[in-house]
Amino acid sequence: MKDNASTSDAPRLTSLSHGGGCGCKIAPGILSELLAGMPATQPYAALMVGNETSDDAAVYRLNDEQALIATTDFFMPIVDDPYEFGRIAAANALSDIYAMGGSPIMALALVGMPINVLPKADIAGILQGGASICAEAGIPVAGGHSIDSVEAIYGLAAMGLAHPDHIKRNADAQAGDVLILGKALGVGVLSAALKKEILSDEGYRAMIASTTQLNRPGARLAKLGSVHAMTDVTGFGLLGHALEIARASGLSAHLSSAELPWLPGVRQLAEQGVITGASGRNWASYGDSIQLASGIDDTLKALLCDPQTSGGLLVACAPEATAEVLNIFHSEGFEYATVVGELRAGAAGVNVS
Numbered sequence: 001m002k003d004n005a006s007t008s009d010a011p012r013l014t015s016l017s018h019g020g021g022c023g024c025k026i027a028p029g030i031l032s033e034l035l036a037g038m039p040a041t042q043p044y045a046a047l048m049v050g051n052e053t054s055d056d057a058a059v060y061r062l063n064d065e066q067a068l069i070a071t072t073d074f075f076m077p078i079v080d081d082p083y084e085f086g087r088i089a090a091a092n093a094l095s096d097i098y099a100m101g102g103s104p105i106m107a108l109a110l111v112g113m114p115i116n117v118l119p120k121a122d123i124a125g126i127l128q129g130g131a132s133i134c135a136e137a138g139i140p141v142a143g144g145h146s147i148d149s150v151e152a153i154y155g156l157a158a159m160g161l162a163h164p165d166h167i168k169r170n171a172d173a174q175a176g177d178v179l180i181l182g183k184a185l186g187v188g189v190l191s192a193a194l195k196k197e198i199l200s201d202e203g204y205r206a207m208i209a210s211t212t213q214l215n216r217p218g219a220r221l222a223k224l225g226s227v228h229a230m231t232d233v234t235g236f237g238l239l240g241h242a243l244e245i246a247r248a249s250g251l252s253a254h255l256s257s258a259e260l261p262w263l264p265g266v267r268q269l270a271e272q273g274v275i276t277g278a279s280g281r282n283w284a285s286y287g288d289s290i291q292l293a294s295g296i297d298d299t300l301k302a303l304l305c306d307p308q309t310s311g312g313l314l315v316a317c318a319p320e321a322t323a324e325v326l327n328i329f330h331s332e333g334f335e336y337a338t339v340v341g342e343l344r345a346g347a348a349g350v351n352v353s
Helices: 028-035 082-099 120-137 187-195 201-211 217-221 237-249 266-271 277-289 298-304 319-331
Strands: 047-049 058-061 067-075 103-113 141-148 153-162 178-181 227-232 252-255 290-292 313-317 338-344 349-352
Touching: 067 082, 067 103, 082 103, 082 120, 082 153, 082 201, 082 217, 082 227, 082 313, 103 120, 120 141, 120 153, 178 319, 187 201, 187 266, 217 227, 217 313, 217 319, 227 237, 237 252, 237 277, 237 298, 237 313, 237 338, 237 349, 266 298, 277 290, 277 298, 313 319, 319 338
Parallel strands: 103 141, 252 349, 290 349
Antiparallel strands: 047 058, 058 067, 067 153, 103 153, 178 313, 178 338, 227 313, 252 338
């Protein structure tokens, strides 16, 4: 499967980038080293969430009724169709707002394009795709910044609002919480297959549907007191983002591999060796904090680390709220939403059975 470029003589977008989507992210181990010297944010009393616990966005209390959520996300192409690339990148950026429990209010476009390589129509298509997702979210693209760059880069700086009491941090999960995942996994594998031109039409459609689906349930879930923590599963894979919740909350996460939902064709492609390089980098960064059951082979291990672009919400909630949380997901069209594990008292880490 090769998706469409808007002009026939244009180079494939994915051919211009050394990595695509959230697979471009700096590996978590290296990122930790880079951030080690950052100054503490504690002196800023109104800053509710900074970078201390690897949360999805920064949160600043404006008053007793409003907290401002701010985030930015951008990456190189994961597909060749300019319009779809713009849609995916925008949905991925807005996901961080929803993951904190907020609703987006405005976005700014971040644009880096090889002006002398890509046709202007393709660049315009990327911008139009991003704007279409923002319109779907009910917000404007109110400005932005652009540069002439070697690789095509697009994303958003996004802002949102939530009641201060509804902000959901990684650090507030509780022992006994159930872990619910909102979307199926395997975007990294499907994107790798697309780049190799071996992705089926079904796989391509599933990838586009998943990566452009806005994580709107986050704003509704945040209003439930029984929902204690949320994040979205993106470039560090399911294991990496579950580990962030576990570390921030001082708990042990337990995942059931048998319960994990997969996008169509992902398992088969992985068994054929279609694995992203980011999976290995992710494991090298956090594998010493993961306990895998003896039956989990290298292929499944790689899938557990597979980078997700515009992935699903990972929700930690009280067991008695499970049905309500799943109902919210399913009512908004998240057919794959399911319970994938739980959090227990114990050393911070992730155990997979």
